[in-house]
Amino acid sequence: MKHDTSESGLLRGLTLTSATTIVVGSMIGSGIFIAPSIMAGIIQSPGIILLLWILGGLFTLFAAVSYGELSAMLPKAGGQYVFLREAYSSQLGFLYGWTLFFVIQTGFIAAVAVAFAKYLGVFIPSLSEKTILLTLHFGTYLFTLNSAQLVGIASIVILTVINCFGIHTGAVVQNVFTFLKVFAVVLLIVLGFALGKGSFANFANFFHPVLPAGLKMGLFAAMAVAISKALFAYDAWNTVTFTAEEVKDAPRNLPRALILGTLITTLIYTLATAVYFYLIPVSDAAAVPDNRIAAAAAKIIFGEPGLIFIAAAILISTFGCNNGLILGGPRVYFAMAKDGLFFKALARLHPTFRTPINALLWQGVWACLLTLTGTYSDLLTYVTFASVLFNALTVLGLFILRKKRPDLPRPYKTHGYPWIPAIYILISLAFVAFILQGDPVNSLKGLALILIGLPFFYWFHIGRKAAGDQ
Numbered sequence: 001m002k003h004d005t006s007e008s009g010l011l012r013g014l015t016l017t018s019a020t021t022i023v024v025g026s027m028i029g030s031g032i033f034i035a036p037s038i039m040a041g042i043i044q045s046p047g048i049i050l051l052l053w054i055l056g057g058l059f060t061l062f063a064a065v066s067y068g069e070l071s072a073m074l075p076k077a078g079g080q081y082v083f084l085r086e087a088y089s090s091q092l093g094f095l096y097g098w099t100l101f102f103v104i105q106t107g108f109i110a111a112v113a114v115a116f117a118k119y120l121g122v123f124i125p126s127l128s129e130k131t132i133l134l135t136l137h138f139g140t141y142l143f144t145l146n147s148a149q150l151v152g153i154a155s156i157v158i159l160t161v162i163n164c165f166g167i168h169t170g171a172v173v174q175n176v177f178t179f180l181k182v183f184a185v186v187l188l189i190v191l192g193f194a195l196g197k198g199s200f201a202n203f204a205n206f207f208h209p210v211l212p213a214g215l216k217m218g219l220f221a222a223m224a225v226a227i228s229k230a231l232f233a234y235d236a237w238n239t240v241t242f243t244a245e246e247v248k249d250a251p252r253n254l255p256r257a258l259i260l261g262t263l264i265t266t267l268i269y270t271l272a273t274a275v276y277f278y279l280i281p282v283s284d285a286a287a288v289p290d291n292r293i294a295a296a297a298a299k300i301i302f303g304e305p306g307l308i309f310i311a312a313a314i315l316i317s318t319f320g321c322n323n324g325l326i327l328g329g330p331r332v333y334f335a336m337a338k339d340g341l342f343f344k345a346l347a348r349l350h351p352t353f354r355t356p357i358n359a360l361l362w363q364g365v366w367a368c369l370l371t372l373t374g375t376y377s378d379l380l381t382y383v384t385f386a387s388v389l390f391n392a393l394t395v396l397g398l399f400i401l402r403k404k405r406p407d408l409p410r411p412y413k414t415h416g417y418p419w420i421p422a423i424y425i426l427i428s429l430a431f432v433a434f435i436l437q438g439d440p441v442n443s444l445k446g447l448a449l450i451l452i453g454l455p456f457f458y459w460f461h462i463g464r465k466a467a468g469d470q
Contacts, residue, residue: 006245009079009337010331011167011354016253018171022240023261025178026324028268030115030257030314031233032185033294036273039226040293041286043219046277047206052223053273056230057266060237064262065390065393065415068255071241072412073401075250078335079241080394086398090341091457097336101363105329108236109322110376116318120151122311127151140153145372148195153368155319159326160364166353167246170327177320180369184313185268187392188294191301192275198300199459202281231431233269236321237262237393239328241311251411265402268440273399325368330359340464380447381465385435392428395421 004012014022039049067080078097085093123129127147134145163170192198240257244250247257272294276285279297288296296312298306330346334356337347341363350357370376387465398414398421414421436443 004248005354008245008334009349009354009358010077010245012246012248012249012250013167014171014243014253015248016256018175019240019243019247019257020264021171021178022176022243022324022328023237023257024182024265024415025174025320026236026239026328027234027261027265027321028181028185029112029233029236029318029321030119030446031229032272033310033314034190034291035229037130037285037288037293038229039289040282041291042226042229043222044282044286045205045208046203046274046282047208048223049226049277049282050270050273051207052227053230053270054266055189056227056234057262057269059231059424059427060234061259061262061266062420063391063395064237064258065255066240066398066421066424067241067419068258069410070394070398070401070413071244071258072251073408073410074174075244075247075254076335077242077245077331077338079244079332080238080390081242081332081335082244083241083394083397084390085339087400088393090339090461093451094336094341094457094460095344095450097332098456099383099386099450100329101333101366101391103383103449105332106363106367106370107376107380107383109156109325109329109363110370111380112318112322112325113155113371114148114376116155116315116322117148117151119311119314119318121148122308134447138296143373149371149374150410151310152371155322156326156364156371159319159323160360163323163327163330164350164353164355164360166355167327169244169334169353170323173323174320174327177316177323180315181320182264182268182314184309184316185272187312188266188298188301188310189271189275192279192288192297195301198275198278198280200278202277204394224431228431230269230290233399234262234265235387236325237265239324242328242331245332251409251444255412271407316426326360326363329355330363333359333363341460360386379449381439382449384446385432385443386446386450387431388428388435389402395424395428 006012036049039052070083071079074082074086081093081097084096117127118129129146129148131147132144133147133150136143206415240254244254247253276293276297279300280293285293295307296308298310302309333342333346336342337344346356346359346362348358349355399418401408422454
């Protein structure tokens with residue numbers, strides 16, 4: 001049977017449905033089950049918190065429609081790496097891919113894997129961060145291995161192996177787990193309102209902002225901090241662009257998947273937050289133990305079995321989320337290697353399954369090491385501003401490519417151009433400034449991590465030129 005393969009040899013096996021589930025599934029992890037409680041501790045107003053979730057979705061949608069044009073114009077493996085390379089330079093594209101491999105993608109994979117392990121501990125208590133399996137001393141450094149880390153690593157290995165067996169296999173896992181997690185959250189929303197165990201009186205003074213006592217910031221600063229928690233839950237929406245060459249009829253289906261997936265996720269997040277506050281007054285939501293507001297809501301609906309229900313929902317959600325992250329990332333490293341800007345071995349495709357086998361394995365190994373060392377949390381803190389900055393630069397690249405490459409086909413053009421992408425860029429830069437001002441030390445560490453990639457870029461670049469001269 002003849003397969004539809006791209007110029008790079010990748011198999012075009014992702015339908016519009018599969019591309020959309022990658023968008024939805026990569027975004028919905030554990031954030032929506034926790035973030036509303038954290039936000040309630042910053043600004044105690046159900047109306048403002050709901051508005052922030054809607055604004056977060058709108059902000060993400062502005063980026064999605066902008067990426068839609070870029071994806072339709074350049075439907076290549078690597079997505080955002082390709083956009084940055086074409087709009088600016090190979091150097092900037094490399095720095096993005098470098099940061100994605102060493103921190104952003106692998107750091108998220110490690111963090112989500114450990115979250116999965118923690119909730120598996122609800123069913124198997126011995127699988128906990130408190131269960132220490134090994135302790136080693138290296139001078140003043142103490143290394144400990146706990147059972148949660150081991151489970152997290154096992155989940156990364158399993159999903160990496162699954163995704164080695166073809167884009168169809170990875171897509172099936174993504175579809176199943178995305179539908180299951182959406183079903184679980186929708187069930188929580190529907191039963192939460194239908195059973196009448198909450199009160200709409202909880203929404204009285206809907207837009208009356210109350211800042212917790214002792215919070216040393218004004219209303220707008222509190223709103224900025226609160227919406228950052230929502231935006232973290234919206235992150236990874238761009239993962240589908242990495243798989244562009246494997247999407248059937250990519251110029252039409254990629255923009256649709258980006259927009260549809262963002263709208264679905266925004267609706268789910270907003271309704272889930274609404275049902276939490278219907279069941280739990282916003283003042284009490286902030287005091288929920290470990291910010292597990294979804295578990296508290298499920299307990300009100302189902303009683304004690306509700307805790308099991310929500311633990312199972314988060315298990316499904318985090319497992320599906322990591323499948324999307326593990327599936328998408330290697331396409332960037334593959335594209336970089338094809339350009340001669342990363343290790344040559346990562347450009348290898350499996351001869352039968354047409355997957356970037358070495359890129360998948362290298363990503364898996366590094367994500368496991370981050371899980372093992374526990375440094376992923378610090379690394380993600382360091383590059384939070386960088387992730388936002390790269391996204392802003394990518395959307396700015398839309399303006400640059402309209403001037404620089406007017407010859408490129410544009411089967412989809414950004415709705416509301418130039419205003420929508422311009423608004424996204426301005427808001428993103430404001431967030432970058434806010435993060436730099438609020439956490440300059442970690443931001444500078446993040447900048448250093450990115451710039452460490454420069455000598456490697458020149459090393460790969462020189463090697464590529466030497467190979468071309470032979």
